[in-house]
Amino acid sequence: MVAEGLTAARVYKLCAIAEQTKSYPLSGLQEDVVWRNDVAPFLGSLPKNVLDIWHYGFTEMLNNAIDHSGGAQVTVNMIKTAADVQIGIMDDGVGIFRKIQKALGLLDERHSVLELAKGKLTTDPARHTGEGIFFSSRMFDHFAILSGETYFSHKYLDEQDWILETKGPDTGTYVQMKLWNHTSRTQKKVFSRFTIGDELAFAKTVVPVRLAQYGDEALVSRSQAKRLLARVEKFAIVMLDFEGVSNIGQAFADEVFRVFPSEHPGTQLHPFNTSVAVGEMIRRALAAKSAISGQS
Ligand SMILES: Nc1ncnc2c1ncn2[C@@H]1O[C@H](COP(=O)(O)OP(=O)(O)OP(=O)(O)O)[C@@H](O)[C@H]1O
Ligand SMILES: [Mg+2]
Incomplete structure (x- = not known):
């Protein structure tokens, strides 16, 4: 090498x-x-x-x-x-x-x-x-x-x-x-990829999710999810790139896709490059979110 x-x-x-x-x-x-x-x-x-x-x-x-x-x-x-x-x-x-x-x-x-x-x-x-x-x-x-x-x-x-x-x-x-x-x-052109509409502010980012995992360590815990999302409330749009992440655990998915959005309504999370297994966990977390908001 x-x-x-x-x-x-x-x-x-x-x-x-x-x-x-x-x-x-x-x-x-x-x-x-x-x-x-x-x-x-x-x-x-x-x-x-x-x-x-x-x-x-x-x-x-x-x-x-x-x-x-x-x-x-x-x-x-x-x-x-x-x-x-x-x-x-x-x-x-x-x-x-x-x-x-x-x-x-x-x-x-x-x-x-x-x-x-x-x-x-x-x-x-x-x-x-x-x-x-x-x-x-x-x-x-x-x-x-x-x-x-x-x-x-x-x-x-x-x-x-x-x-x-x-x-x-x-x-x-x-x-x-x-x-x-x-x-x-x-x-x-590069700046405009991270702004929204005609605004000039740096409002959008892309986060490579796999940087939150080390080696073969799976993304399962709430603390890993919190590390992934630390400071992202500074952005209006956060693209979560799941390239290289084959699976995620239920607690991690719940923290990212249910808990974080309810605490930070000003930040939208958009997952992409998701595997079938990751997509399934995200859907489960979103279903739990709708079920809870339906109860309230
Ligand atoms: N050569 C360096 N040595 C030590 N720390 C560095 C070095 N370059 C960058 N850093 C650290 O990385 C951080 C991020 O750097 P970056 O250039 O992205 O932002 P910044 O310099 O703080 O702000 P801006 O570039 O917008 O003026 C810095 O705040 C500093 O803590
Ligand atoms: Mg600098």
């Missing part, structure tokens, strides 16, 4: 038409200055929609290293091929998943991935909104974060594919973004 990864990385480098690596002290660093002086000249003439995505993703991720990492230095590596560009940003700070785990009091560093996947997660609400990683991860063809023992990745084509692995730098955070030079994707 690792050997394959290294080989692929080496082949990618062989195709490079330009490569640049530069380190910066984080103290006093400004993301727009690095963009203007180093990144935009390296990218050169690419279509406007592509440059706009790079501008957004690069400045958001460098700003994260500056504002959240608590580190001393950041290194930016850029590789350009005829087909695409890859940029890596590595800081030597506390590590993103550890930071989120501590701030939210999570039991496991890996729970941070589920929280990041939901969006609107920030550990500094006075100065931030928690949108940078959510939207950046959806704009690039490939977006990954490695830190500690956790790996979080999102592939555009394989929309729901968030992966957990156990390999990464011991300290700090490494963010890697890759974008095809001729994509027709635009920032606007």
Whole structure:
């Protein structure tokens, strides 16, 4: 697995038409200055929609290293091929998943991935909104974060594919973004998938349910359901993606589809990619909900 990864990385480098690596002290660093002086000249003439995505993703991720990492230095590596560009940003700070785990009091560093996947997660609400990683991860063809023992990745084509692995730098955070030079994707199109109607607010999210389960652990308990739905009341519409979840237990289904909606009428839950067994459990929970509301 690792050997394959290294080989692929080496082949990618062989195709490079330009490569640049530069380190910066984080103290006093400004993301727009690095963009203007180093990144935009390296990218050169690419279509406007592509440059706009790079501008957004690069400045958001460098700003994260500056504002959240608590580190001393950041290194930016850029590789350009005829087909695409890859940029890596590595800081030597506390590590993103550890930071989120501590701030939210999570039991496991890996729970941070589920929280990041939901969006609107920030550990500094006075100065931030928690949108940078959510939207950046959806704009690039490939977006990954490695830190500690956790790996979080999102592939555009394989929309729901968030992966957990156990390999990464011991300290700090490494963010890697890759974008095809001729994509027709635009920032606007990506933002509009998570807004409702003509409103500009970030009101809709997609939650990969399988991130609430670890290994072969089945989703059966109310506490797992509460973990899945923590903070989702911040959204009007929550798409629950059951890809990779073969079954769920009765208590889990009851908590998600009966208890949560009755306590949070402002948030609609929409399950999709459900197996036959999961669909059956959801129908049972909804039937119990109608029976109870029929009695009152
Ligand atoms: N390089 C990093 N090192 C440590 N923690 C990080 C790093 N990058 C992000 N984080 C953590 O992840 C959280 C989510 O980051 P994200 O960029 O999505 O939102 P934000 O920076 O808080 O808000 P916004 O991007 O909307 O300004 C941050 O609040 C911070 O706790
Ligand atoms: Mg940010």
